[in-house]
Amino acid sequence: MRQGFIKVGVSTPEVCVADCRANAEAVRQRIQEMRQLGVKVMVFPELCLTGYTCSDLFLQDRLLNEAAQQLENLREQTEDTDALIFVGLPLEVKGKLYNAAAVLNRGRLLGFVPKKHIPNYNEFYERRHFTPGEESVIWIDWNGRKVPFGMNLLFACRQVPHLVVAAEICEDLWVPCPPGISHTAAGATVMVNLSASDDMVGKDSYRRSLVCQNSASLVCAYLYASAGIDESTTDLVFGGQDMIAENGTILAESRRFSNDTAVSEIDVDRLAAERRRLSTYPKAGADAAARYETVFFDLEVEETRLTRRIDPHPFVPSDxxxxxxxxxxxxxxxxxxxxxxxxxxxxxxxxxxxxxxxxxxxxxxxxxxxxxxxxxxxxxxxxxxxxxxxxxxxxxxxxxxxxxxxxxxxxxxxxxxxxxxxxxxxxxxxxxxxxxxxxxxxxxxxxxxxxxxxxxxxxxxxxxxxxxxxxxxxxxxxxxxxxxxxxxxxxxxxxxxxxxxxxxxxxxxxxxxxxxxxxxxxxxxxxxxxxxxxxxxxxxxxxGPYELHDFFLYYMLRAGFEPAKIYRLANYAFGGQYDALTVRKWLENFYRRFFSQQFKRSCLPDGPKVGSVAVSPRGDLRMPSDACAAAWMEQIRHLS
Missing domain, CATH: 3.40.50.620 (HUPs)
Known part of the structure; x- marks a missing residue:
């Protein structure tokens, strides 16, 4: 969690259709597996406590009551789990049935997020059972506790200011105006999607492009968990395509046609920096604050072991x-x-x-x-x-x-x-x-x-x-x-x-x-x-080596990272090619020269911009020639 890195996981557990007890146990086991990996945000598929393909069994009180009981059991069983957990289930509220995501943290039930867009075309007939969710948040009774229910819920981490999570459910992603647009404009940096998207030829690439594009246009991380191969196959097959994307890039993806888990690390600080850089990114104004309910949760601040790929040559495509x-x-x-x-x-x-x-x-x-x-x-x-x-x-x-x-x-x-x-x-x-x-x-x-x-x-x-x-x-x-x-x-x-x-x-x-x-x-x-x-x-x-300097340059100008974070990523990306002392030596040299030599860049001749990093004084870099590097150099001196 240091420097904005959060380990996240999306998982498709084995499902036994309509057996809530078995499904809850399968979810619990996956929670324990991800917990061992240090995962702090866990996402499971749509209606995973019952199975998505229960059809008219969703109208049975026995199924609904059992799903509610198993959610309560999961809440109790995860009291010692330091994570934010999203689990799908059918939920009755005021005489109507909703396809909902339950949100758990350290034994607390933080809220329920209902699905807004209920498909009723082709192979889908969810309107037969479920009511579209509303944006406004109400408080409902859950085993004697008041719990928020509504689409406009933000889950904000007290210890990591830029970790703000919101939820969509399956079809919500596929519509022209996904709820995530409003959620991210209101401050969410992480979107989760609990899905049950059946598989057909070619659908996986389209689904992947949707996840990528939404994470890019919303400048967010997108965690997508989908129903898997153990759903009923009466008419459909589900492939369990789980994905983790960040600002247009897939960081991890599970194997299709398997009950798998995908784990990676997202960088919420970088997402926040990118939004600051983009002057057209909407601000979260008073209107958004009035329409949204923010629920705070806690996580232990600990080191996040990186497993995601950090390209040592960010300017050069790897394939x-x-x-x-x-x-x-x-x-x-x-x-x-x-x-x-x-x-x-x-x-x-x-x-x-x-x-x-x-x-x-x-x-x-x-x-x-x-x-x-x-x-x-x-x-x-x-x-x-x-x-x-x-x-x-x-x-x-x-x-x-x-x-x-x-x-x-x-x-x-x-x-x-x-x-x-x-x-x-x-x-x-x-x-x-x-x-x-x-x-x-x-x-x-x-x-x-x-x-x-x-x-x-x-x-x-x-x-x-x-x-x-x-x-x-x-x-x-x-x-x-x-x-x-x-x-x-x-x-x-x-x-x-x-x-x-x-x-x-x-x-x-x-x-x-x-x-x-x-x-x-x-x-x-x-x-x-x-x-x-x-x-x-x-x-x-x-x-110093130009591959190091280009790495420093990219993450300083393109991502706005501090020297300490660049130093950490360089040591990780180059994997022992350079020892830590060498990286630090050339990082210090880079910052010293970058600040002291700005006067040369202030009067550059014209030339074409070819990539996302440039130093033209008329374009990307408005920097005073006499700026002081003391704050940056001070941090470098304390690196170890």
């Missing part, structure tokens, strides 16, 4: 098909952005500084695609290699081969003499390899590119990527500046996959081999003299 689709989409977005800028400025030339490294390679690939879209000859792309003090034969050769294979025009301009003269003019010792030594080279290269662009009437295409901008790993008014920055919102971990995708799909062996060698080259600005012909300055040894 090959999705990754290829994403790469093609991003290349098109980058190229279309540049296409529009070229068309608007009536430029038929572009200038790209090509180093033989990943970023400039991607920029050149994008530029060629944009030129192809406009029907401009690729020879109008001026690919400029500018050897300096740190350039190696490997990167130089790759830059030349890449330009040749793509059909661009190669121009070589050495910066050694110009920088040497500049060092003399400003009194810089060329044997002192400090920041001035490095940045003077970067600025000389930018000057060359800008002047060549003026000569040919073209645009200088920026090569720097999102990860470098987050860390401020760019020379101010050097490689930091361009006329259009095509890589500005592409993180380093994704740059690699974009280049790899191009290599795999280009259909030209020579180009493919060159791109693969670029991918195999260590990331480096090559501003220091090489050591025995090899790259001496490796970026990730200086600022």
């Amino acid at each position: 090959a098909q999705s990754r290829e689709q994403r790469c093609n989409e991003i290349l098109n977005i980058q190229a279309l952005g540049l296409r529009k800028r070229l068309k608007h400025t009536k430029c038929r030339h572009a200038v790209v500084g090509i180093s033989g490294g990943l970023d400039s390679t991607l920029a050149l690939l994008v530029t060629t695609r944009a030129f192809d879209m406009l029907g401009i000859p690729r020879k109008n792309i001026l690919s400029v290699t500018m050897p300096g003090f740190g350039t190696t034969d490997r990167t130089y050769d790759n830059a030349c081969r890449l330009t040749e294979k793509l059909g661009a025009t190669l121009r070589e301009v050495s910066i050694k003499d110009a920088v040497t003269v500049h060092f003399r003019d400003i009194g810089q010792d060329s044997d002192t390899h400090d920041v001035t030594y490095e940045n003077a080279q970067a600025r000389e290269r930018t000057q060359i590119l800008m002047d060549l662009a003026n000569q040919c009437g073209g645009l200088v295409i920026g090569t720097g990527d999102l990860s470098e901008l987050a860390l401020g790993w760019a020379t101010y008014n050097g490689d930091h500046m361009s006329m259009y920055a095509v890589n500005v919102s592409v993180p380093k971990t994704l740059v690699r996959h974009l280049v790899r995708y191009y290599a795999d799909t280009c259909g030209e062996e020579g180009l493919r081999n060159t791109l693969l060698d670029v991918l195999d080259t260590p990331v480096s600005p090559e501003l220091l003299p090489p050591s025995e012909g090899q790259i001496a300055q490796k970026t990730e040894e200086l600022v």
Whole structure:
């Protein structure tokens, strides 16, 4: 439960139709199993105490009274169970029968939520037995205690402010305006659905899409428990498709056609942060407060052991098909952005500084695609290699081969003499390899590119990527500046996959081999003299692994997490690839640089946004250049 993680479970117990005692025992056993796993919110199917397929037996007093008795037994048996439990049963209220969810917590019956939408079409005939529930909440007598009954019930945890739960029942999910819309607008972050959805060919994928879409549009967790294979099969078969979704993503799903359980962890703090970020998400106003009854419950605050997958590379799809689709989409977005800028400025030339490294390679690939879209000859792309003090034969050769294979025009301009003269003019010792030594080279290269662009009437295409901008790993008014920055919102971990995708799909062996060698080259600005012909300055040894920094960046900007939570997730996601001290070291470096280098991001050139994280001062990140990082750094210092 720390940091907003709540372990939840949805379960389909074995049901014996109309045998409430056996069903209650089956539910109790599943409660005990989930309790051993640390589950704090447990959801069981619709009418699970009786079985959904009792048909006209629902009109029998014996069945209704037995269901009520077994619910009371469950209440007593779960006094020592630290969980919020949802169980389905038929419930008589004021002479009418309702399909209801009973809510239990530590031996307390917190309330009953009735089903609103009662299907009476095709194979369903629930109107024969049940009355639609009302939104308004009334108080009913239950064994001498007053208990709330109504749809508009919110169950709020005292110990976890963002854990607020509301319930729907089966058909409530399938209608055009589900009750969950109102429930989440009133403050619920978790929706549970007690369901008995029969199975037909293809219905499982549609059901899954409903759960995913509702969790996404409502920005909530959605816990769906469905009736299983032991229901009556007179006319129907039930598959027990249990699902746990969070904001559009399925976290866990049970095996179909089995009485199974699905368990995972939801992150209610992240859901709350996402709602804060979305200015269009409705606020819970006075009207909602008046229409809803909030019932508080208690849970022990303890550590939640994570089992859900935390992707160590959140910017990169994990499966090959999705990754290829994403790469093609991003290349098109980058190229279309540049296409529009070229068309608007009536430029038929572009200038790209090509180093033989990943970023400039991607920029050149994008530029060629944009030129192809406009029907401009690729020879109008001026690919400029500018050897300096740190350039190696490997990167130089790759830059030349890449330009040749793509059909661009190669121009070589050495910066050694110009920088040497500049060092003399400003009194810089060329044997002192400090920041001035490095940045003077970067600025000389930018000057060359800008002047060549003026000569040919073209645009200088920026090569720097999102990860470098987050860390401020760019020379101010050097490689930091361009006329259009095509890589500005592409993180380093994704740059690699974009280049790899191009290599795999280009259909030209020579180009493919060159791109693969670029991918195999260590990331480096090559501003220091090489050591025995090899790259001496490796970026990730200086600022840290980019896969860690991209992870930090995603969860800081996209999710709004605190450093302590990012640290916990990084240690979990990378699974021992980095020890805790290493993660902490680079996390501290990330925050220090992110805050101190904002001034570089405040004056970025234009460039296309390709994903959900970007740092444009005109778009996603409005951050003062002199913001203080003390609160973040203080938390990092206390990490262990």
